[in-house]
Amino acid sequence: MQQSPGAPRQPITSSTRVDQVGFRPQLMRGIKAGLAVVAMIIMLIPAVWMGMTAFKSRPDAVSVPPKVFFEPTVEGFVSLLTKRRQLTGEEIDAYKQRIDLSFADRLALKRGQAIIGQSDFPKFLRNSLIISTVSTFFSVFFGVLAAYAFSRFKVRGENDLLFFILSTRMLPPVVVTIPIFLMYRALNLYDTHFGLILLYTAFNLSFAVWLLKGFIDEIPREYEEAALVDGYTRLQAFRKIVLPQSMTGIAATTVFSFIFAWNEYAFALMLTADVARTAPPSLPSRIGTGGVEWAAIAAGSLACLVPVILLTFGLRQHLLRGVTFGAIRKG
Amino acid sequence: MSVSPTPRTRRPLSDRNITLLFIMPTMVILVLMNVYPLFYSLYLSFTDYSVISAEPPKWIGLENYTTILSDQRFWSHFAVTGRFAFLSVGLQMLVGFGLALLIREKFRGSGLVTTLILVPMMLSPVVVGVFWRLMFNPSYGIFNYLLGFTDINTAPEWLGQPVLALWAIVIVDVWMWSPFVMLLSLAGLSAIPNYLYEAAAIDRAGAWFQFRRITLPQVMPLLLIAVLFRTIEALKQFDLVMGITGGGPGDATEMVSVRLYREAFQGQFDTGLSSALAYIVLIVIVAISNLYIRQLNKVREG
């Protein structure tokens, strides 16, 4: 058969418009994809650089010009997790003779330091974990109940209540912290785990209600109605039908709430001091003390960010819903 | 479901009671942790009080408000915040929407690229901010090198000069939150029915026309949501400033939230004055939140 004029050399294998066939449209698509990849690389540079800095030695971390190739070391992690003392020249020589030095001790010795104890960072990280986990549990638990009620029953003033719930989330943290600080001081909740858990529960609850309501709205009522007809009570129907059906939503809400609590800074800064302090506010204060140990800070930052990066991948189907409080679902 | 109904031993809860039971805990927590503090701080804003002093709050009427509104310094904090919000939200819209246009057509690996671009948005602002402080360092920071300033004598000192310091925060905010705008834009773009573009192709409408007459109006509602949400967040900006500049140099990047923190929890611990300042911020944010929620409802129903 004779070729039609303008026929493409490459065979067409997909559904495409005639004017999008051929070299030029294909080139355009390639350029766009290339630019997108470049954008992705630019977006990732800070995170990658952080990962690299965490494994640099102290001088490498602040070398001029910045080092892209370096000898990896866990020195940063050692300084993050320990308290150290600067040694005098003689002490260093004495230390060098000792044979009972651990791997970490020897790394510290390289900078003329001796490890004298554990730093507070593990404690801060543990606080972060406890407070985020417990507060997430409570906000999702109460959130799913309220979301179910709003989704299935006629609630008087429903829209106003939902509006109120969402608007609490829009408040700047600093605005509510002053009275809460006074309240906590009076109730001895300042610098306690419980205090921060309570606050984070409230903070995430509004989010959880909105997001979960969106998910529960999507479960057809017919399932429950059939169960009610079969003789289940409302509560049984909720437990045996709605809860299992909304598992995806609950999981997504849990992860989001956890990330928000894990990342939170302002409340933790103002309502904790030492006992219940979480990891994020501990990092800026590290800069103030003596020479800035960037490798240690990078290591601490990495510890804060890696869990979130991993969780983000688990959430990728739900990111849009999450960041818009469940109001927008498509995509 | 293979589970058989359990025999009823007691009267089941009525729907009304279930509603009450289910909503109550949420309402109690929110009233306790949000409504009560709001009224409390409204009261405090009319008093002269410091949390570190033994004296009880003393009613002084509107004095705190007049002090703030007549003090040039507070106005400059508002101005810095406003400038930051304008620059940051504007750039985020451009970059985010631009990214969405690039990534809109699927290509091999586009799913992964999208997710990776979205990562910064999920990170802790203060942690990220602290690390950016290293990257902005004029001698050993990588930022200047990436921009091509390899001579440390002439390289810009990002955190040392007032104007550049604000830009530094803007840059990090744009880096973190353009992905958010991209995500919303992608949702809007994917909802545009293809037949509109097909009709345009048959009518021989140019690329610019298609963009202006089809793409833009269709994505507009979501772009507006992005603008409102980002504006609210920008006006609340606290974490990044604390992480990157701590308000400096001087008070060049001291946005309202940071000032508020300093008034309330540092120096004089002026609780009354800071409560008044908090209320002024609150009123601005509530007004914008209102628009935001209305827009959300419109998109949800439309």
Added chain:
Amino acid sequence: MATIELRGVEKRFGDQYAVKPMDLTIESGEFVVLLGPSGCGKTTTLRMISGLEAVTGGAITFDGRDVTWSHPSDRDIAFVCQFFALYSHLTCHDNIAFPLQARGESRGEVKRQVAEVAELLQIGHLLNVRPGALSGGDQQRVALARALVRRPAAFLMDEPLGALDADFRETMRAEIKRLHLEQKATTVYVTHDQIEAMAMGDKIVVMSAAEVQQVGSPADVYYDPANLFVARFIGSPGMNLLSGRYEQGVFRFGTDQSYTVPADVKPALERAIGQGELILGFRPEAVNVQPSGPIASKVYASDLHGGYAMLHLDIGGETVVHARAGRGQRYAMDSEVRFDLDPEQVRFFHPATEEAIRKEQVS
């Protein structure tokens, strides 16, 4: 107006055909309907003609000009789809004016032409409204106006009435038909609704499973289906089909029943199958109920349809056939009914190839 020709046009995804290679000629001014169940390739065919879908093989010509790889806007066509595709932020006037403006016509000219089509479609009063405020029918009128205003060489319509309410559909069908007759425009119209196809088409292209099954006038496809698919698909209910054996001029089926095959098809039958398996088909209106008829059956059910009655007749407990009868008489359930068939309307099909076996034309 243009003559559209498809030669060996196909759409393939890997080994999977969306449309198998097809040839079709659409004469200038003709109203051609592509009809078939969903997924049969009719919409893809239309989209290939418009250029909204690139072919994977074959060629498309408009008046002899090869347009296979031309931009959709260079084909001088108008496309009307189910979703109207109106720009929601433009008024109806601007929507209709859109293709003219894209072409760069002067303002006065645009205004004049829009007014002209608006009058033709009686939507003059809607011109300043945005399409979102209009009913489905009015939106489709505006979409039609936008198609008409460019005076294209061909109209391509993809289920344009699909999104409308039933009563609107009736009205719009008449309007489109009338417009076609007034404009004498070549039109290709896709639908899955056979009533729409029968009512509107000069020529119907029946498609199924990515393949053209039959091309013909509405009467052709109804009375002379090319194969079993068309026989079943066209008509409501479809053609009655009886399986049996052909032996010496007689069709034997069921329990010892027989029907004498009209003499003029015998040679064709014998050439096609010799003696053996055969399928006999007839439309419900070919049935003549008469006590002396050759075929025996039992009334399975009967229902009244306004002007006539539809009998469902059980033949030997194997097959139920549908027959049209006058409404005068009542038929009790399970009562015996004998009937004959109008020999002019009896059709035969090859059981293996499923193709129709037609009587040979006397030349």
